[in-house]
Amino acid sequence: MNGPVIDYRAVFKALPGAxxxxxPxxxxxxxxxxxxxxAGRTPDQVIGRYLFDVFPDNPNDPGATGMRNLYASLQRVAATGEPDSMALQRYDVEYPDRPGVWEERYWSPVNVPVLAADGTVALLLHRVEEVTELIRARGDRAGGDRSAVLEAELYTRARELQEVNERLRQAHAREREVALHLQQAMLPEPRPLAHHQAAVRYRPAVGALNVCGDWYDLVDLPDGHRTAVAVGDVVGHGLRAAGVMGQLRSALSAASRVAAGPARALEVVGLYARSTDGAESTTAVSVFLDWDSRTLAYSSAGHPPPALCxxxxxxxxxxxxxxPPLGARPEHASRPEARTAFVEGSVLVLYTDGLVERRGEDIxxxxxxxxxxxxxxxxADPDTLADALLADLIPPAGITDDTAxxxxxx
Structure with missing residues (x-):
């Protein structure tokens, strides 16, 4: 793309708002x-420090609940990956050079997740609008009754935010529904395999748009004695991810039918991913099973490893x-491939990262x-086993990333 190189750190520093x-x-x-x-603080007093070490609750006034409300909002954003606009809050801020002396302040915060490439919350962006002088001025005009002014202001802002959040919720729900319908159309139940039983499952993320980037594929190959199995995960979510997922799933399925093995199939799809918007850094793993020799060959493009039991x-x-993931290298290169034997009665499990990854936990x-x-x-039979794995590994509250x-x- 032509144009000036943008220094986003300089933009961040120059933003007029706090x-x-x-x-997390x-x-x-x-x-x-x-x-x-x-905030009346220097960078040394803030950077690298815990939020509530910098801005603790006022121990002398239990009514100053702004910090506790802020904690709940940030925790909610970190857990759900969804932004949160808070109503007007009262904060008592301690003077850094006068311990024990607190100033009554009024802030209106918005907390927004900054997502990593894998869709997890990497950072929390905290924007603050200072309205202390407005509250004081209105309190003076109302005869000094700041509490009445604050109550009216809180009610008005809360109603406005409630309406905005409801519109956003409805828009997100509509996009999620359309994306899931598209996902279901692109991930039909696979046709029965000629050799052995298989089960597939897709579970969308709960209460979020972080869905529709995962896919699976099973196909008996034309030579009559091999089967190709694959799963993949597109970076991103929603309608765009569902569209890219459909393109890559079709490309890998087609490549598997003509490639000599899984590494070559992924090489072909990697080349395709480099010219497809939104496909960069997609992860995938492909396994070719040879039923005659009872061996399997596999290759992974940055994806969690299949399990052989x-x-x-x-x-x-x-x-x-x-x-590395598909399209991640600047130049085309051959991909590695490994082989291993299997015995009759074994089980092969392929999955996407939503099944095993949890925020704050080692993979x-x-x-x-x-x-x-x-x-x-x-x-157990494949269907029972698939349901058992989901029951054991998906938390009761649901998952924050979709799973194939x-x-x-x-």
């Missing part, structure tokens, strides 16, 4: 000059042929959870 960035653990990582001026319950993760913890569940239920799952009895 803006700060925090980690509520530690300040950056703020602009307007924020420091509004043998009849005795031993679980092995197929992680010896992993390369190995999720993989270990999958291995233990698979070993516990591996003798394939269970194949070998």
């Amino acid at each position: 803006v700060a960035l925090l980690t 653990d509520l530690v300040y990582t950056d703020a602009n000059e307007a924020f420091f001026a509004m 043998r009849p005795d319950g031993t679980v092995t993760f197929l992680d010896q042929a992993t390369d 190995d913890t999720g993989l270990d959870r999958l291995a233990r569940s698979l070993a516990r239920h591996h003798t 799952l394939i269970v194949l009895r070998l």
